[in-house]
Amino acid sequence: MSNHAVGVDGCKFGWAAASYAEETIKCFSNITEVWSYFGKYGDFLIDMPLGLPSAKNPHRTCEQEARAILPKERKSSLFPVPCREAFAAESYSEANEINKNILGKGLSKQSWFIMPKMKEVDDLLTGNHAARVRFKEAHPEVSFQLLNQGKPLRAGKKTTAGIAERLAILQQWDSRTENLYQSAIQLFTKKALAPDDILDALCLSAMQSVIQQNEKSGQLHTFPEKPFKDACGIKMAIHYGVLM
Numbered sequence: 001m002s003n004h005a006v007g008v009d010g011c012k013f014g015w016a017a018a019s020y021a022e023e024t025i026k027c028f029s030n031i032t033e034v035w036s037y038f039g040k041y042g043d044f045l046i047d048m049p050l051g052l053p054s055a056k057n058p059h060r061t062c063e064q065e066a067r068a069i070l071p072k073e074r075k076s077s078l079f080p081v082p083c084r085e086a087f088a089a090e091s092y093s094e095a096n097e098i099n100k101n102i103l104g105k106g107l108s109k110q111s112w113f114i115m116p117k118m119k120e121v122d123d124l125l126t127g128n129h130a131a132r133v134r135f136k137e138a139h140p141e142v143s144f145q146l147l148n149q150g151k152p153l154r155a156g157k158k159t160t161a162g163i164a165e166r167l168a169i170l171q172q173w174d175s176r177t178e179n180l181y182q183s184a185i186q187l188f189t190k191k192a193l194a195p196d197d198i199l200d201a202l203c204l205s206a207m208q209s210v211i212q213q214n215e216k217s218g219q220l221h222t223f224p225e226k227p228f229k230d231a232c233g234i235k236m237a238i239h240y241g242v243l244m
Contacts, residue, residue, distance in 0.1 A: 002212045006038045007204025008046040009140065010117050013192035018201035020174055020209065025184040025201060027193055031120045035131050043134055045208035047200055048114075048121050050137040051236035054084040055102050057228055062238040065223040066142050071152040077141045082111050084231060087119055126232050136211070136239040140200040142223075143207040146240055147173055157196040166199045173206050210241025217244070 004021035014029040017038060028034045038044070053060040063078040070078070082095065083102040089095035092112045099107040125132040144153055148169050155162035170177040184198045214221060219242065227237035 002216075003041050003043040003134075004038065005205050005208035005212060006034075006042040006044045007201045007206070007208060008034055008044055008048075009197050009200040009204065010048060010114065011193045011197040013188070016193055016197050016201040018180070018198070018205045020176065020180075020202075020205050023176060023180060025180055025187075025198060027188060031117075031124050035124060035128070039131065039134070043136075043208055043212065045136050045138045045143075045204040045211065045239065046121065047138060047140050047204060049081040049118055050121065050125060050135060051227075051230040051234040052081060052084040052087075052118070052122065052232075053103060053236065054231045056231045057236075058083070058103055059228045060230075060236040062137075062223045062227065062236060066139055066238045070141060070145065073156075074141050074145075074152065078139060079108055079110050080105065082107050082115060082118075087115060087122075122232075122234075125234055132234060136208075137237060138204055138207055138239050140203050142238065142240055143203050144169060146243070147203065147206060147210075149243070157199070158194075163195050163199065166196075166203070170199065170202050170206060177202060207241050210243060211239060213244055214241050 004019050007018045009016045013027045015031055015034050016025060016027055017034050018025045060081055063080060067075045067078045083099050085102050086095040086098045086107060089098055095112060096107045125135060144166055153165055155165050157166060167177065167181060180202065181198055184193065221240050221242055222237040227235050229235050
């Protein structure tokens with residue numbers, strides 16, 4: 001019997017975790033709470049970079065390869081990941097300079113703002129081998145497109161049309177989606193958990209189920225096909241499943 005497929009997405013409260021197997025969407029203040037709650041029986045697909053480039057292992061190419069399948073208006077949702085050395089910085093300017101020195105390119109403000117969450121997950125994985133084995137990195141926009149038979153989505157995820165489009169894709173995947181989504185809307189304020197975060201977490205739970213099906217037949221799909229590991233032995237890869 002497979003572990004429960006758990007989709008995890010960052011949100012304003014902390015982390016949203018969705019499981020179709022448990023028919024639940026929950027919010028947690030930190031990633032260790034997610035692991036504590038689901039860790040005994042969960043396989044996790046998370047929208048957060050796992051595996052950080054560094055001076056020792058600088059070759060993280062998964063964003064570049066995954067970006068290639070997205071339409072022009074969605075490519076910016078995949079942004080460069082900071083080097084491991086930049087996490088020692090105390091300011092954006094310092095982190096930006098470190099990143100330039102190590103990777104030869106500056107650090108976006110978008111990357112800087114989510115670095116605390118990246119570090120939170122990295123601390124869990126570097127300190128807990130069991131968690132490292134059970135967490136995989138994915139990207140919701142890539143996952144939504146693949147669940148949509150490879151067809152690009154038409155609307156942005158924060159728009160009314162985009163929310164309806166993504167909800168319809170997931171409802172077609174699992175008829176419980178609408179009820180799960182509406183329950184989360186009623187339970188959490190938008191300041192804690194935005195509608196697009198709910199859908200991203202559900203999408204990753206659905207995609208993890210596909211990945212589990214692929215793994216049963218010996219398939220594992222990643223960008224890139226043969227990923228490097230970072231200096232701590234964590235795979236630098238974006239995972240996805242292929243509908244069978």
